[in-house]
Amino acid sequence: MFSEPFYQIAPVIALCASLAAVPLIALSGRRPNLREFWTYAAAALKFAMVLSLAGWILAGNVVEIDLVRVLPELSISFRVDSFGMVFALVSSFLWIVAATYTIGYMRGLDEHAQTRFFACFALSICAAIGVAFAGNLLTMYIFYEMLSLSTYPLVAHHQDKEGRGGARKYLAFLLGGSVGLVLPAMIVIFALAGTLDFADNISTGIIPAGTGDTMVALLFFACLFGFAKNGVMPMHAWLPGAMVAPTPVSALLHAVAVVKVGVFCTTRVMLYVFGVDLMDDLNLGIITAYIVSFTILMASIIALTKDNLKARLAYSTISQLSYIILGVALLAPAAVEGGLIHIVNHAFAKITLFFCAGAIYVATHKKNISEMGGLGRVMPFTFGAFAIASLSMIGAPPVGGFVTKWYLLVGALDAAQLAIIFVLLSSTLLNVGYFAPITYKAFFGKPPAGEVHAGGIKEAPLIMVAPIMLAALISLLLGLYPGL
DSSP, X not given: OOOHHHHHHHHHHHHHHHHHHHHHXXXXXXXXXXXXXXXXXXXXXXXXXXXXXXXXXXXXXXXXXXXXXXXXTXXXXXXXXXXXXXXXXXXXXXXXXXXXXXXXXXXXXXXXXXXXXXHHHHHHHXXXXXXXXXXXXHHHHHHHHHHHHHHHHHHXXXXXXXXXXXXXXXHHHHHHHIIIIIHHHHHHHHHHHSOOBOOSOTTTOSSOTTOOHHHHHHHHHHHHHHSGGGOOTTTTTHXXXXXXXXXXXXXXXXXXXXXXXXXXXXXXXXXXXXXXXXXXXXXXXXXXXXXXXXXXXXXXXXXXXXXXXXXXXXXXHHHHHHHHXXXXXXXXXXXXXXXXXXXXXXXXXXXXXXXXXHHHHHHHOOOBGGGOTTHHHHSHHXXXXXXXXXXXXXXXXXXXXXXXXXXXXXXXXXXXXXXXXXXXXXXXXXXXXXXXXXXXHHHHSOOOTTOOXXXXXXXXXXXXXXXXXXXXXXXXXXXXXXXX
């Protein structure tokens, strides 16, 4: 155990580690090995700082730091609690895994602008940790916007017409939602409550008693749809468009930072700004549960129609993100736990799936599922990991996603929401429908006409396959040891 002063400075060190790496990476552009050393050094330091805080937070402590006081009642501040620690641990660890994979991918394809890529990657992880450790709505909003801007160059990385179009759409939805909906809602909440600090008690929130029901509902749904990174329909359209980015960016968007920041912000506001009691009194939780249930089912149905592997995974992400919000919206303890657990389970499974998509492209230059017949027999490690991660997305034992589905089903029963149980079971069948054929085709299907795989195609480089296997293994361990 460290002393208490260390715990007061550790969150700042964790935040600044990747921020300090940005200029170092930029100045090392002509020396790729040094550039990647700074990436690893910053990632290791960030994870070490976050990990060192874990025991202190698990012991029931909360770290609170005021960085800058904007107004007498308003500051830019950090608050490290158990909720934020879950997200911080996942994102900081996966940065190390993603950095290893990204080096293999970018070098394997001899991608341009690698220095800019790694610098923006580091800046985006800094923003994600800032969101995880935010002590109030203002701080969270600032880092949320920082993430949107720092990931824009990553989405537009190829700098072609398709890349620039996808990036513009990405930024339009994210900034349109946050500036047009969240910012006005935040101003009104501050005017009503006199503070933007997150509540200590999730039962009460910070919205003062006597606030009109219509006003509360408007503020709530402005936040639900304004944090568009959460992928709730109809604010989801940016996500498939962002698939024009390189696969490591897709993994960053879907597993490490962007969409996780969206659902984290949404659930943080639901629990720590509005509070369970107010949401229950106004039935906001149930209404939200039905809204995201539509997203779960519709996105899964669209995924069935996609032949492009990354597009199918993108719609899978839209569906899977809503499980997290659904769990919290049901307000039953088991459901809330299941929703928050899915932040972790989805992160490791989805990064595995996108890593596999990238490895397949590097090894074969294939993007479409219809072209992947027989590839599992020559790329067994990649497609074996894909199968494990697919089981997690489906919610099948013994992988981590099963734990999510179990808690969500128990929570839906506790909340007496039979319709939600139907949604969960139906979505599971849809998950099987769009994941199982990929693995089956890879291992048991025939190669496309005139194509012979024997000796011509092999696994991607080890520097890419090793992170894939590690992420898949952790997905399996999360199912075998759910108490973790």
